[in-house]
Amino acid sequence: MHKKIVKSIIPTVIIGSVVTSLALSSFLSSTGIGKAEAAAAASSSLSFTAFLENNAPNRTIKTVHGLNMVTNLSSTVVLVNKQRNLPSSYVPQDLVVPQIPFSFSGPSPKKQMKRVAATALEKLFAAAKKDGIDLKAVSGYRSYATQKAIFERNARNKGEAVANKTSARPGQSEHQTGLSMDISSASVGYALEQSFGNTKEGKWLKANAPKYGFIIRYGKGKEKLTGYSYEPWHVRYVGVYIAGEITRQNLTLEQYLGQSH
Template sequence: MGIRLLIASLIIVGLAAVGVAKQDELLQWIDPAREPQFTPAQPGQAEQPGTEQAGARSDAAQQDDHGGQNPSAGGAEADDAASPAEPEPPTADEGEVVTVSNVQDVMVVVNKRRELPADYVPPDLVAPDIPFSFSGDAPKKLMRAEAAKALEQLFAAAAAEQIELAGVSGYRSYARQQEIFNWNAQQQGLEEANKTSAIPGQSEHQTGLAMDVSSPSVGYALVEEFGETKEGKWLAEHAPRYGFIIRYPKGKEAITGYSYEPWHLRYVGVKAAQEISEAGLTLEEYLGLAGNEGSKTKG
């Protein structure tokens, strides 16, 4: 006991010469019941190496949305990418959202006020025989049979006039749309995502009647500049002859609820397409449906 007290006295005398960081260690040796004190990590301190970011995903996974389409990044691989954590989707800005019942009608209207059932899958999906901006099989190559046949005729007419077009994104399931919306919400926040991608059930792609189209002149991207190219202008002029309309025309955002998309073709049949185009109407106006003021999402 006397020896231990002597050693303790010597240590206390020498504390002034010992770094502060060592004091607790030495005193713990004297009193084993004493716990060493640790300095907590400070806010902003780097995480341990090897930590992965949740939901990390390549840009190719966003190919079904607008802009930046990379034809080599298309394909089924991007569609099979893991989906990020699911946020709670926002509700419609104003008014009541109804579930449409005429899902098989080629004139069906789908937007932020009118949505498809979550389990709806068109029964007659086929892949049109047209060039695509990506290789391999993927559900987004599909369209309903009537629309697919009409699209083949449209592309044949374009090729005959040396207009090079390519399909980018057709049918999209409810689940796939959920993945896309979740990804955008994770990256941009819910409010911003609601301006650039459709909430599941509110995308025209689920009808099987829509196809996003682009060209090499814009790198197969889905961008507004496509409307100013010779291919985009040709498409807007000739699409109605084959039953297609530019679904979201410029200057009609307050009516459709969707921003201008010169790449988004929607099949409605030849008669309706020509009448809509000649009158400069939207599908909502043609059918006498209320607009979607305040909505800016895409379909």
């Protein structure tokens, strides 16, 4: 399987001269890309360039009843935002609970993530522990119905304008993809607030998340591009290579996916 992938990707590397061999090995590692994508790449000789082209924002959207719906629902690079909706019926097929510390006890649907993201997050938490950094997971997968209830409660309490900046409308939350987790620390009482970004735990997360395939999805100063306030606690799995590129180039996921076709 690996031989086939390498054969299909190497020409891109030579022609493009942008993917280093280190990045290539990250891309090919089982944690760097979803197993489904790796299998697809092997069986259909998809190159990395083709993978990005197939997942480009303008190729992964269709209009249904006046709403823009995304079509690459289970992709590791699915782009969900205020212009791009997930169907109300979409539930990821491979949700599992990562074996990491949570800020609360007992079973809950919000402990879940897609398997590829859960495995990567376990590695991130193990690395944090090794560095003496105490992180806890707060909220992962969220169903359409739960997101609907959260948005409506926020709109009631804070008004719709504030709710729109700080919470997603149903179908527009990355948490429904199973690829995102909110993370916090005891130093801020496990709150999801911007001060987490100034703690040693928040700084560690920002510096180390890309090594495990995660990006800080709603960056500081990126509000106009993402549509959301700075959220130092919200990480999104995209795979090691892409997370590294997005971080190195200081891009949003919107910008990265938009430039790669």
